């Protein structure tokens with residue numbers, strides 16, 4: 530049980546369980562009830578429920594066994610983006626007679642904006658030819674990569690980025706079911722660092738839970754190998770106060786234990802320098818020095834040595850103030 534990815538475990542089984550996307554869900558529910566299903570195009574950013582909604586719709590339409598009963602197939606265009614797939618796999622499925630109460634099959638063509646233009650034209654002909662037997666749900670991140678004749682044959686549903694409030698509430702529910710303690714700040718942090726991609730948010734929460742059953746911001750930073758700004762600040766203050774060895778310890782911890790990229794530490798230092806309680810003249814000297822370090826690292830110099838040298842420089846500029 531422990532090894533199931535939570536994105537699977539908490540994947541909405543029916544349309545009722547899909548969160549947000551209210552207008553779309555209402556239309557989809559109507560469509561299921563009336564069995565009047567058009568070809569559909571689901572567009573929108575990553576991890577907001579496009580694929581999950583297509584599965585949920587099929588489940589509401591055909592029941593739990595929707596996959597095994599042969600009424601629904603999923604083809605992923607990014608694995609098999611060529612003309613061949615569309616011709617063979619999709620056509621074979623599309624032409625076979627549908628049976629049962631619903632009277633047509635559903636083909637989910639995921640990541641269909643990855644299909645070549647030729648393949649899209651082939652698809653368009655199949656859509657016309659077999660539309661009494663089957664309906665297509667095309668899923669894509671960008672609708673402008675889908676050829677116009679296909680777009681005009683589909684009802685388009687634009688999925689929106691899930692709002693922060695709704696996602697953090699949902700993550701809190703998962704945390705509770707998994708007996709985790711997670712602070713509000715940590716959940717907001719997960720959302721911000723994932724750009725609103727709920728798949729990513731859930732994965733981060735699961736990874737965090739394997740580190741610690743009580744999740745705060747620093748656990749989140751660790752999981753995402755993201756610089757903890759508080760730690761960078763602490764490192765700079767240690768160096769400014771003369772404790773080079775401790776400052777270097779913090780640096781090594783971030784680089785080797787937390788797995789943060791040297792580049793990211795550099796960016797964080799750059800942002801943090803201006804908040805340091807040191808005279809402006811000293812800040813200028815340090816920014817100048819940071820530019821040097823940036824250049825050397827990009828030329829392939831050792832991140833640890835260069836960043837350590839920068840910490841030493843903080844001490845050495847003390848008199849410049």
Ligand SMILES: Nc1ncnc2c1ncn2[C@@H]1O[C@H](COP(=O)(O)OP(=O)(O)OP(=O)(O)O)[C@@H](O)[C@H]1O
Nearest residue numbers: 536539540547548575576577578579580581727728
């Ligand atoms: N609106 C939502 N309601 C409930 N769960 C969601 C929603 N959106 C995403 N999820 C969760 O995130 C996972 C990934 O969602 P999904 O596969 O639907 O993303 P997608 O929109 O198809 O993204 P991509 O463009 O990357 O394929 C789901 O398994 C589910 O756990």
Ligand SMILES: [Mg+2]
Nearest residue numbers: 579580639668
């Ligand atoms: Mg998807």
